[in-house]
Amino acid sequence: MQNGAVDAREDEKRELRLWLRLLTTTKVISQEIRRRLRREFGATLPQFDVLSQLFREPDGLRLGELSKRTMVTNGNVTGLVERLETEGLVVRQALPSDRRVTITRLTDEGRAIFQRMADAHETWLKDMMSDVDPIIVSGLLAHVDKVIHSAQRHTSDDGTPDEA
Amino acid sequence: MQNGAVDAREDEKRELRLWLRLLTTTKVISQEIRRRLRREFGATLPQFDVLSQLFREPDGLRLGELSKRTMVTNGNVTGLVERLETEGLVVRQALPSDRRVTITRLTDEGRAIFQRMADAHETWLKDMMSDVDPIIVSGLLAHVDKVIHSAQRHTSDDGTPDEA
DNA sequence: TGAAAATATTTGAAGCTTAAAATAAAATCG
DNA sequence: CGATTTTATTTTAAGCTTCAAATATTTTCA
Secondary structure, three states, X not given: OOOHHHHHHHHHOHHHHHHHHHHHHHHHHHXXXXXXXXXXXXXXXXXXXXXXHHHOOOOOXXXXXXXXXXXOXXXXXXXXXXXXXXXXXXXXXXXXXXXXXXXXXXXXXXXXXXXXXXXXXXHHHHHHOOOOXXXXXXHHHHHHHHHHHHHHHOOOOOOOOOOO | OOOHHHHHXXXXXXXHHHHHHXXXXXXXXXXXXXXXXXXXHXXXXXXXXXXXXHHOOOOOEXXXXXXXXHOOOHHHHHHHHXXXXXXXXXXXXXXOOEEEEEEEEEOHHHHHHHHHHXXXXXXXXXXXXXXOOHHHHHHHHHHHHHHHHHHHHOOOOOOOOOOO
């Protein structure tokens, strides 16, 4: 028993190690999804993300809302939506009652294409996680939530317990 | 009990939901780490990642190796290392025995600065995960590994069971 | 009302990201 | 040996990313 100290030190790095694992997981999976989205739909992951948010809001969203939901900065959403509009998947329209606001919504074509993307996307994920016991998937689902909440509470930008 | 069908459908989306949660987690945490790295060290997350890999290889790494370990494309590593060299944190040197190869290693300054970054980084993570029971962290550590392995096995680029 | 503050979005600069093409230097083998 | 293939890295083009500064437009309230 000469490495008690090492175990203790390693044990203190639990959080760090979990973080590195989470990072690796999302890198591996999102690279694969990116590849497939590009190959099969000529789309990017952020574009898919935007379409996905708009899909569940038939009345459209203002850019600020879209920015929050996709966790993409405001400036970023501008270009993202611009490109999607060029492709004919979304439309932008000014809000007459408040001329600062732009509302974006899916076009019929955008809706149809997103449907196909979403189906493929779900299949890809089931495939990539097919070696993981469903029980474990469910367990992870619950526990990862705790990490999200903890992280959000200790973050400077959102859900801030700062400035009190 | 009228929503049995809904439950079943939802249940099929376990993997999808886990994926979205993982994505949210890494976005929240990495945004915070990015912010702090920038504020406190004027560095980016990919730069931190490169430094971290070089830190554990005193003899340096060839760019291709660095690219694999950081999961960053070759072309990307070129610019990343270039900028780090400008800052004096790493040096590049050609390998005389094979003139295609470039070896990169930390400078003494790079090593010292990385030490400080790494300490801060570990603290930030402990802080962000401080509301999560250590038992759960350890459990996640093990289970997330299963997801990584499954994903890697079902991916077109690495660990390919393709082309057999 | 009209100046100041708040809100919504866009722009700009620097850097990261990918995939794919280009360059360069070995290695293979006919 | 010398042409072909492989390997290592760089370059390029398009898009994403952040933060911060700039524009517009509304709101507040003195």
